[in-house]
Amino acid sequence: MRAEQMQKVLTQILRRSRLLLLFFGITASGSFTNARAALQFDVFLGYDGTVREASWFPIVCEIKNDGPPFSGVIEVTPAGYGKGNTQRLPVELPTGTLKRVVIPAFAASRYQTLWDVRLLDERGKVRQEQVALRPQRQIGWEIKMIGSLSRTPSGAATLLPIKRNQPDTQPVAARFQPSIFPDNPLVLEALDAIYLNSEVAVNLRAGQINALLGWVNAGGHLIVALEQVSDITASPWLRKLLPFEPKDMAGVAKHPEPEDWLRAGEGVAVTLPGSPRRGQVKQGRPGVQSQDAAITDPILRSPFADLPVDAAFETAELRVVTGVVRDGDVVLAAGDVPLIVTANRGLGRVTALTFSPEREPFKSWKNLTTFWTRLAEVPAALYATTDYTGSYGQSADGIFGAMIDSRQVHKLPVGWLLALLLVYLLVIGPFDRLWLKRINKPMLTWITFPAYVLFFSGLIYFIGYKLRAGESEFTELHVVDVLRNGDRAELRGRTFISIYSPANTKYPLASDLKFATFRGEFMTSGGGQNSEAATILHTGDNFRAEVFVPVWTSQLYVSDWWQPGTMPFVVTLQSVGEDWQLTVQNLTDHAVTAAQLVVGDTIFPIGELVAGQTKTLKLTKASGTPLASFVRANAPNYLSQVQQRQNAFGARSGGQINDLPNASMVASFLGRMGSEPNGQNFVAPPGLDLSAVVAHGNAVLLAWSPDTSPVSPVNQVKSKRAAANTLWRVPIAVGQ
Numbered sequence: 001m002r003a004e005q006m007q008k009v010l011t012q013i014l015r016r017s018r019l020l021l022l023f024f025g026i027t028a029s030g031s032f033t034n035a036r037a038a039l040q041f042d043v044f045l046g047y048d049g050t051v052r053e054a055s056w057f058p059i060v061c062e063i064k065n066d067g068p069p070f071s072g073v074i075e076v077t078p079a080g081y082g083k084g085n086t087q088r089l090p091v092e093l094p095t096g097t098l099k100r101v102v103i104p105a106f107a108a109s110r111y112q113t114l115w116d117v118r119l120l121d122e123r124g125k126v127r128q129e130q131v132a133l134r135p136q137r138q139i140g141w142e143i144k145m146i147g148s149l150s151r152t153p154s155g156a157a158t159l160l161p162i163k164r165n166q167p168d169t170q171p172v173a174a175r176f177q178p179s180i181f182p183d184n185p186l187v188l189e190a191l192d193a194i195y196l197n198s199e200v201a202v203n204l205r206a207g208q209i210n211a212l213l214g215w216v217n218a219g220g221h222l223i224v225a226l227e228q229v230s231d232i233t234a235s236p237w238l239r240k241l242l243p244f245e246p247k248d249m250a251g252v253a254k255h256p257e258p259e260d261w262l263r264a265g266e267g268v269a270v271t272l273p274g275s276p277r278r279g280q281v282k283q284g285r286p287g288v289q290s291q292d293a294a295i296t297d298p299i300l301r302s303p304f305a306d307l308p309v310d311a312a313f314e315t316a317e318l319r320v321v322t323g324v325v326r327d328g329d330v331v332l333a334a335g336d337v338p339l340i341v342t343a344n345r346g347l348g349r350v351t352a353l354t355f356s357p358e359r360e361p362f363k364s365w366k367n368l369t370t371f372w373t374r375l376a377e378v379p380a381a382l383y384a385t386t387d388y389t390g391s392y393g394q395s396a397d398g399i400f401g402a403m404i405d406s407r408q409v410h411k412l413p414v415g416w417l418l419a420l421l422l423v424y425l426l427v428i429g430p431f432d433r434l435w436l437k438r439i440n441k442p443m444l445t446w447i448t449f450p451a452y453v454l455f456f457s458g459l460i461y462f463i464g465y466k467l468r469a470g471e472s473e474f475t476e477l478h479v480v481d482v483l484r485n486g487d488r489a490e491l492r493g494r495t496f497i498s499i500y501s502p503a504n505t506k507y508p509l510a511s512d513l514k515f516a517t518f519r520g521e522f523m524t525s526g527g528g529q530n531s532e533a534a535t536i537l538h539t540g541d542n543f544r545a546e547v548f549v550p551v552w553t554s555q556l557y558v559s560d561w562w563q564p565g566t567m568p569f570v571v572t573l574q575s576v577g578e579d580w581q582l583t584v585q586n587l588t589d590h591a592v593t594a595a596q597l598v599v600g601d602t603i604f605p606i607g608e609l610v611a612g613q614t615k616t617l618k619l620t621k622a623s624g625t626p627l628a629s630f631v632r633a634n635a636p637n638y639l640s641q642v643q644q645r646q647n648a649f650g651a652r653s654g655g656q657i658n659d660l661p662n663a664s665m666v667a668s669f670l671g672r673m674g675s676e677p678n679g680q681n682f683v684a685p686p687g688l689d690l691s692a693v694v695a696h697g698n699a700v701l702l703a704w705s706p707d708t709s710p711v712s713p714v715n716q717v718k719s720k721r722a723a724a725n726t727l728w729r730v731p732i733a734v735g736q
Contacts, residue, residue: 038067041128043117047147047191048174049136053110054395054522054685055190056560058182059103059117065093070121076103079114079132085520089538100180103538104187106519110140110168110390137172141683142391144171144192146376149178149204151197151227155358157372162382169390171378183207184541185214185492186515186560189686193221193376197358198231201238209237214562216241217346217483218492219687223375225353226321243328243343244321244352252318255334259309262370265302266380303383304370316361321354340375346483347693347731351375393681395522396688397496398642399667401556402657404477404723405645406500408470409554420460428452469552473500473721479664479688480710482568482730489567491710494688495559499715501549508716509545515562516542518714521555523646524683559714568710569609573599573699573732578621580734582606584701585614592728594661594704598669598694599734603627609703627694631672638663639680661704664727668702693731701730 044060051057061074072091078084089103107113118129139145148156156175174191178200182188188211196212201224204212216222222241226232229246232239239245320337328343331351342351355362362368373383382388428449436442474497481492499507509518518536534547534557542561549555570585582597584606592609602624609615638657645655657663670682671691690700709724 038065039119039128040064041119041130043130043133044180045115045133045135046174047145047172048176050145050172050174051107051113051135051138052141052143052145052190052686053107053139053168054141054683056104056106056187056517057190058184058187059105059115060100060180061103061117061119062098062100062180063091063093063119064098066096069094070127072122072127073120074101074103075116075118075120076105077116079116085518085534085536087536087538102182102184102187104184104517106517106522107138108522110138112138137170138168139170139172140168140390140392141685143169144376144378145190146171146173146193146195146372147188147191148173148175148195149181149197149200150175150195151199151356151358155197155363157195157376158369159376159378160369160373160383162378162388163384164382164386164388166388166390169382169388171373171376171382173372173376178203178208181208181211183211184515185211185218185562186517188212188215188220189218191215191220192686193223195223195225195372197225197227197356198235198238199227201235202231213237213241214483214490214492216348216350217485217490218481219347219690219693221349221351221377223351223353225356225358227356227359229321241345241350242352243326243350244338244341244354245324245326246321246354247323248321250320250322250337252320252334252337254315255318255339256314257332257334258339258365258371259307259314259367261332262304262367262374263302263307265304265374303380304374307367307370310366313361313365313367318355318361319359323354344696344698344733347481347687347690347698349696391681391683392524393683394524394639394642396667396670396682396684397521397556397558398523398645399638399657399663399682400477400496401498401521402638402641402645402655403660403663404475404496404498405556405656406470406473406475406498406554406721407656408473408500409552420463424452424456427456464552470500470502471720472502472505473498473554474713474715474719475722476709476713476724477660477664478710478724478726479668480726480728481687482728484567485564487567489565491563491565492687493559493561493563493710495561495711495714497557497559497714498554499547499549499557500554500721501551504548504551506546506548509547509557509714510716511542511544511559511561511711511714513542513561513563513711517560518543518545519558519560521557522683522685561711563711565710568728569701569703569730571701571730571732572735573597574735576618580619581616582619583614583616584609586611586703588705588708590705590708592703592705596665596702597699598627598690598702599624599699600694601627603630606701627669628672628674631666631669632674634662634666635670635673635682636680638666639682660725661727664704665702668700668727668729690729697734699732699734701728701732703728703730 042062045051046057059076070093072093074089074091076087087103089101091099091101112134115133116131117133119127121127146157146159150156153175157173159171159173161170224238224242226246229248232246320339322337325338325341328341330338330341332340339354340351342349357368432445432448436444477496479494483490483492520534534545536543536545547557568588570587572583574581580599586592586609589611591611595606595609597604597606604619604624606617641655641657668690670684671689673682693700705726705728707724708726710726
């Protein structure tokens with residue numbers, strides 16, 4: 001009886017335990033689900049899903065926390081194999097908050113890459129994550145990209161696809177939502193142009209306006225459509241920026257000029273059927289001339305020359321903003337009414353559209369996409385032929401690496417390496433066998449063979465020590481664009497940092513500038529960064545980093561930055577007939593040992609500029625050198641040095657460029673090198689190449705100042721060897 005009672009009691013206990021476990025399980029599961037649902041973590045890559053090779057791009061993280069408050073860290077790492085930087089951004093997430101943060105990332109390839117983005121809490125636990133994120137589109141560094149801040153989603157700019165069906169070579173038009181438009185000018189630099197509707201401009205925040213102005217000053221092309229005169233009066237910053245002073249609104253009844261402007265676009269060399277050239281009649285069947293196969297002289301012809309007429313567009317009334325052209329050039333007009341006015345601003349340009357392309361008749365214009373394509377300056381040749389495969393090549397970072405890599409590192413010539421290997425094989429093989437046979441003690445090979453291995457290991461270490469051992473060394477080379485902002489300057493800098501380490505060591509780096517980013521060396525169009533992985537902590541819009549440098553190696557890193565400052569030079573350039581008169585005042589405390597001036601297609605030597613003094617020169621055509629000749633005389637040799645620099649063995653001084661002033665100036669105009677086949681080109685990040693700046697009418701002063709640094713060094717540990725040099729690049733408006 002007692003046994004039966006005990007069994008009943010145990011059965012009841014088990015039933016209650018199961019119910020309790022089930023209850024707690026359901027409760028815990030619900031709590032876990034609620035905790036997960038209380039935290040929303042969304043990640044957006046690039047510009048409307050597009051990432052451009054060799055450029056910074058934004059990773060926008062949107063976090064909504066309806067759960068308990070916590071302090072977290074957003075961690076961004078490249079997914080897959082290979083080295084890559086780990087970036088971290090601290091965030092505070094109180095209950096009921098919605099935060100949007102932008103993390104600048106660098107695209108080291110024109111091919112699809114993956115990214116892991118995680119949200120960690122204080123204990124390092126993953127709270128939310130988005131892994132293996134892939135951009136919707138990834139394009140080459142040379143491909144045009146335009147962004148849109150349009151009034152309506154359908155009013156955003158659109159571009160024609162090129163003839164070649166290759167995803168990484170298609171021009172891209174990306175639309176921005178004003179709420180997530182970046183306020184860091186560095187992450188805008190991958191955009192060649194931005195379309196801004198004046199109605200949207202009124203609602204931009206101060207940080208976004210400053211980023212937009214900085215981007216223009218550093219080389220961007222801002223296209224502003226004027227909706228109403230009141231939009232401009234409500235935006236003083238935009239009114240000051242525009243080359244056009246709006247006054248009133250008017251209607252234009254007939255306007256065939258926009259379509260005529262499209263048809264008369266950039267000419268492309270084409271061969272058309274016609275009369276044969278003298279002595280070059282092509283044969284059809286043997287003994288019979290084929291007139292259909294006649295060869296003609298190539299002519300320049302726009303690929304849009306046969307654009308169909310849109311009669312409805314040409315006869316519909318066009319509402320335009322009338323006013324006065326303050327400066328710049330009228331690109332397109334309907335009669336005497338300006339439609340497109342453009343002017344240079346720093347290294348960039350501003351174009352005013354006195355009409356709205358988001359309203360009729362432009363909204364329904366059949367050729368509107370072609371209009372945007374020409375306005376964005378997509379090369380016309382891409383619409384005339386499929387014979388285009390993209391511009392692949394070595395990174396321009398390699399030029400600066402060859403300039404500042406430690407000279408304590410020497411290479412072992414391949415011939416010496418092969419000779420050493422041959423001697424080693426002879427010693428452990430025939431020599432050891434013949435010698436032991438001669439002394440009749442073959443069993444000694446158990447002793448001699450390890451001895452040979454130890455000896456040659458020590459010899460190799462000794463050779464490596466002699467070739468590479470040295471002292472810690474930190475070298476900086478600054479390429480600084482001096483952009484006028486009223487009476488002061490905005491300094492857009494690129495700091496190339498070479499660290500040589502005599503041991504396996506981690507080095508702390510930091511920058512407290514207004515905007516600053518940090519990355520490893522970008523290698524080639526094949527993708528990848530060569531420097532060892534770094535850990536980067538974003539502190540607002542600047543950074544702190546820790547990099548690992550292996551023993552006896554020299555690693556290259558790059559910091560892109562933006563900082564207000566004083567004007568280092570006052571420069572004026574006047575056109576006097578076919579000549580120029582240049583006046584330069586050096587306001588810095590350091591002498592410029594080498595300076596050159598680029599005007600149009602010519603580069604002129606200026607010589608030295610003494611600190612605190614003014615120099616006036618008259619420049620004639622005969623005293624200059626064609627810019628293309630200057631670049632092509634040096635760039636192929638630099639390409640060879642960059643390729644040698646990537647090889648572990650070679651000539652003792654292989655991979656080194658010793659003429660630092662000349663090389664840094666050549667690197668500023670790599671676009672004049674021309675496109676070469678088989679990847680024999682340089683890949684330049686946006687803004688490094690100033691070829692487009694002089695092509696649009698500006699001049700540029702290049703001034704080399706040795707032993708000078710415009711900002712504090714990023715190195716936080718004192719090195720036994722240190723050096724810093726600066727190339728100043730000053731854009732100049734050419735006066736009459």
